[in-house]
Amino acid sequence: NAGVTQTPKFHILKIGQSMTLQCTQDMNHNYMYWYRQDPGMGLKLIYYSVGAGITDKGEVPNGYNVSRSTTEDFPLRLELAAPSQTSVYFCASSMQENTEAFFGQGTRLTVV
Amino acid sequence: GQNIDQPTEMTATEGAIVQINCTYQTSGFNGLFWYQQHAGEAPTFLSYNVLDGLEEKGRFSSFLSRSKGYSYLLLKELQMKDSASYLCAVRDGDYKLSFGAGTTVTVRA
Numbered sequence: 001n002a003g004v005t006q007t008p009k010f011h012i013l014k015i016g017q018s019m020t021l022q023c024t025q026d027m028n029h030n031y032m033y034w035y036r037q038d039p040g041m042g043l044k045l046i047y048y049s050v051g052a053g054i055t056d057k058g059e060v061p062n063g064y065n066v067s068r069s070t071t072e073d074f075p076l077r078l079e080l081a082a083p084s085q086t087s088v089y090f091c092a093s094s095m096q097e098n099t100e101a102f103f104g105q106g107t108r109l110t111v112v
Numbered sequence: 113g114q115n116i117d118q119p120t121e122m123t124a125t126e127g128a129i130v131q132i133n134c135t136y137q138t139s140g141f142n143g144l145f146w147y148q149q150h151a152g153e154a155p156t157f158l159s160y161n162v163l164d165g166l167e168e169k170g171r172f173s174s175f176l177s178r179s180k181g182y183s184y185l186l187l188k189e190l191q192m193k194d195s196a197s198y199l200c201a202v203r204d205g206d207y208k209l210s211f212g213a214g215t216t217v218t219v220r221a
Contacts, residue, residue, distance in 0.1 A: 033209055041214075042199060042213035042214045043199065045209070045211075048207070048208055050207050056206070059210065090154060092209075094209075097142045097143065098142065103154040104154065105154050
């Protein structure tokens with residue numbers, strides 16, 4: 001049972017570089033979410049998707065982009081990384097609006 | 113936007129009961145969730161409420177009042193392993209799932 005898989009688990013990025021955080025789920029879930037969590041803080045929604053081909057902004061979308069070309073995959077792209085994007089990134093998915101979201105194990109990203 | 117408020121920290125003794133309150137203001141409502149998160153780990157699901165009332169699941173119960181925009185999570189017979197952050201999350205009318213800042217619960221022996 002893979003569930004929600006995020007790669008990489010850790011990464012160090014230089015200021016101005018770009019990278020894609022990968023998220024894939026094998027549960028055929030319609031809803032997928034990207035969050036960031038800064039130390040000692042709650043989860044802030046970056047982007048979400050209610051199905052393949054549909055994406056919407058969350059609370060903190062600036063500096064990020066997403067795509068949802070398949071049901072399984074929901075990659076998060078960072079363009080021109082900044083130190084303020086140092087955080088733990090969590091991807092989550094849920095089947096429907098009235099079911100719980102399952103989380104991946106997170107990607108710990110440091111921008112230096 | 114969404115406003116989800118919960119206390120920052122709570123401390124309780126092993127075997128006691130703790131109640132974590134959550135108030136929210138959202139555009140539309142499609143359910144309220146409680147998650148547990150241990151340090152350095154991903155959140156794990158505890159409970160879901162979409163109708164008013166109490167949902168009980170073993171030592172954990174969650175209550176919802178939609179008219180008051182209010183929920184609480186009740187943890188009974190506290191154990192040391194219950195020391196964690198507890199996150200209140202609300203799904204709004206656009207199906208955004210937003211989280212509060214979390215309540216850190218410390219259980220003392």
